[in-house]
Amino acid sequence: MKIRHVRAIAVFGIALVALTGARGSGGGCDNSSSSSSSGGSHRDDDSTGGSTSSGGSVSGGSSADKAARDVTIDECKYDPATKNLTAKISIDNSDMLDYDYNVTMKFTGGAGSTAVPATAMKTGIAVTGGSTQTAELTTPYTGSGDGSEYTKCEVTRVSRS
Structure with a gap:
């Protein structure tokens, strides 16, 4: 009887390790940026006039999570010609259905920065099933400098319909 009990505990322990060890926390960001539950994938890019992009990764299975995973930030910068903060993104729709x-x-500065958070929104970006579409989001720069106080941009909300 003792052997059956020990064997049952061993099987339970292996099953528990297999279940808990299989769970991940999604991807992370490079350059020590933090993860966000509402961001898409991203990269930090110090070659864009002092501005960088950052976002996060999403885990889970809701429709909003799937939409957020489709978005990648390609570049964030201040555009001196238009005096706008701009973000170039790519949306990869791997589904077979077309989505808008x-x-x-959100554009922000680092710790201790004087940057006032700024928001840019773009709606109705049509992406056919199985393809990738690029888009640019812009918001007016309200500062008086060269935009270098803005060091981060992140996707704060994504939806598709």
């Missing part, structure tokens, strides 16, 4: 995406970005 709505994306909201």
